[in-house]
Amino acid sequence: MSSIWVYANPKKFIDTTDRFLPALAVMSVSCLVVGLVWGFFFTPDDFRQGSTVKIIYLHVPAALMAINAWLMMLVASIIWIVRRHHVSARAARAAAPVGVVMTLIALATGALWGQPMWGTWWAWDPRLTSFLILFLFYLGYIALWEAIEDADTAADLTSILCLVGSVFALLSRYAVNFWNQGLHQGASLSLDKEENVADVFYFPLLVCIAGFVLLFIALVFLRTQTEIRARRMRALMARDRMEA
Amino acid sequence: MPDLGKYAEAVLSSYAVSLVLLIILVALSWRRAVRIKSALREIEERQKKDG
Numbered sequence: 329m330s331s332i333w334v335y336a337n338p339k340k341f342i343d344t345t346d347r348f349l350p351a352l353a354v355m356s357v358s359c360l361v362v363g364l365v366w367g368f369f370f371t372p373d374d375f376r377q378g379s380t381v382k383i384i385y386l387h388v389p390a391a392l393m394a395i396n397a398w399l400m401m402l403v404a405s406i407i408w409i410v411r412r413h414h415v416s417a418r419a420a421r422a423a424a425p426v427g428v429v430m431t432l433i434a435l436a437t438g439a440l441w442g443q444p445m446w447g448t449w450w451a452w453d454p455r456l457t458s459f460l461i462l463f464l465f466y467l468g469y470i471a472l473w474e475a476i477e478d479a480d481t482a483a484d485l486t487s488i489l490c491l492v493g494s495v496f497a498l499l500s501r502y503a504v505n506f507w508n509q510g511l512h513q514g515a516s517l518s519l520d521k522e523e524n525v526a527d528v529f530y531f532p533l534l535v536c537i538a539g540f541v542l543l544f545i546a547l548v549f550l551r552t553q554t555e556i557r558a559r560r561m562r563a564l565m566a567r568d569r570m571e572a
Numbered sequence: 573m574p575d576l577g578k579y580a581e582a583v584l585s586s587y588a589v590s591l592v593l594l595i596i597l598v599a600l601s602w603r604r605a606v607r608i609k610s611a612l613r614e615i616e617e618r619q620k621k622d623g
Contacts, residue, residue, distance in 0.1 A: 368587070369574055379576040382583050386590040429597045436593075437586040444582050543594070547601055554605045561612045564619060 336413035338556045345549040352546040359539030367532035374529075383441045384525070385533055389540035390433035391459070391500075397427030397544060398462065398490070398497035401469075405487035415556065417483035420490065421473050422551030426544055428466040435459060455512040458500040465493035479559065 335341045367385035374381035404420035407413055438456065439449040450456065469489050476482035524530060576583050 364587075373577075378579050379574070379583050380579045382576075383586045386586055390590065425601075426597065429593050433590045433593055436589045440582045440586045440589070444579050543598075547597065550605050551601050554601070554608050557608045557612045561608065561615060564612075564615050568615075568619070 333411075333413070336411070336415050338415055338560070341415050342553050342556060345553060349546060349549055352542055352549065356539050356542035356546050359535050359542060361539075363532050363535030363537075363539050367529075367536060371528055371532060377445060380441050380444060381529060383437050384529065385536045387434055387437040387441065388533060389537045390430045390437065392537060393540050393544050394427055394431040394434050394459070394462065395497050395501045397423050397430060398466070398493060400548070401427065401490050402494045402497070405490040408483050409487050414483075414559070415552065417479075417487070418555035418559065419548060419552045420486065421483075422555050423544075423548050424466055424470050424473070426547045426551070428463065428470065430540075430544070431459065431463045431466055435463060453512050455500060458496050462493065462496045462500050465489070465496060469493065 335344060364385055368382055371382070373379045401420040401423050404416040404423070407416035408420065438459075442451070443449050469486055472486050472489055473482050476485065525533065
């Protein structure tokens with residue numbers, strides 16, 4: 329069995345991900361269409377939340393991916409710091425815009441749900457606040473990559489920023505568990521049957537989560553390939569300039 | 573179309589905002605991928621020609 333580190337070779341990474349991308353794209357779109365149509369058209373209203381319960385099919389998967397995208401970036405950043413594999417730094421950079429969109433969807437759908445349910449678009453609740461800070465970390469991370477010309481220095485500094493931001497990624501995940509204040513309810517998904525959402529909402533939600541996860545993987549593969557190619561292009565152009 | 577009652581605006585806005593953001597993300601990622609791929613191919617072919 330070959331080691332995972334063979335994918336640190338840019339060509340090997342592009343060849344391998346190219347094989348999986350079409351299937352990933354089809355599976356993610358299928359899961360999203362099935363999950364969202366199922367959730368929107370074929371599930372009942374909640375006895376307390378009414379039809380706003382349909383927002384969970386977007387809010388929960390997006391929030392889940394916002395946090396997990398940052399954790400994926402954390403792993404890639406640690407690999408960069410320890411082993412200096414360029415593909416891992418490119419993968420972390422490629423995941424950030426996907427993560428920021430997921431965070432934005434979670435914040436927007438949360439606000440749209442909160443207005444009729446809590447009577448306010450926004451509250452300085454621990455989970456909401458840590459999520460907003462995570463969103464700002466995403467923007468800072470993307471800005472830092474853009475601001476530094478030398479790719480290795482940018483990868484070093486963004487990796488450190490990623491390590492710091494991980495505190496807020498974890499905080500936004502677990503704030504509802506240990507911070508017993510604020511408006512945000514407990515996690516919608518739980519191993520505890522009593523706390524979990526009812527099965528009628530749970531199964532379409534699982535399909536939507538699968539769709540978001542597959543979409544995230546497909547986009548990170550595609551964007552990492554682009555980052556690798558852009559880096560090679562810059563290197564070739566620099567060689568051209570030196571020869572001229 | 574299910575009857576969304578008094579929360580129709582919140583539910584439909586959530587779906588509209590999310591789907592628009594996802595479509596923009598996919599479209600921009602795809603467009604940049606195609607552009608960079610063809611620009612790189614062009615440079616590689618030119619360098620091959622120039623020796």
